[in-house]
Amino acid sequence: MIKPRIALIGVGKNNNFGHPNENVLKRIEESGSKIYRTDEMGEITIRVTNRGKIRIEKFLE
Numbered sequence: 001m002i003k004p005r006i007a008l009i010g011v012g013k014n015n016n017f018g019h020p021n022e023n024v025l026k027r028i029e030e031s032g033s034k035i036y037r038t039d040e041m042g043e044i045t046i047r048v049t050n051r052g053k054i055r056i057e058k059f060l061e
Contacts, residue, residue: 004033007053008046013039 007028011019020037029036036044042060049055 003031006046006056007033008044009035009037010038011037011039015039027056 011022025035036056038044040060041058043060045057047055047057057060
């Protein structure tokens with residue numbers, strides 16, 4: 001089973017498709033992943049250092 005620590009969802013605010021789906025969000029949350037969504041947080045930048053440390057910058061809250 002795959003258990004990512006981070007889930008990045010790139011989606012437009014108030015999109016006509018209803019994304020992200022609530023069932024998908026629930027499954028991601030249950031897996032223990034931290035969810036980052038562009039519709040709620042704006043642009044998201046992920047930086048990974050040479051040592052593998054992850055840094056995430058959000059531009060809205």
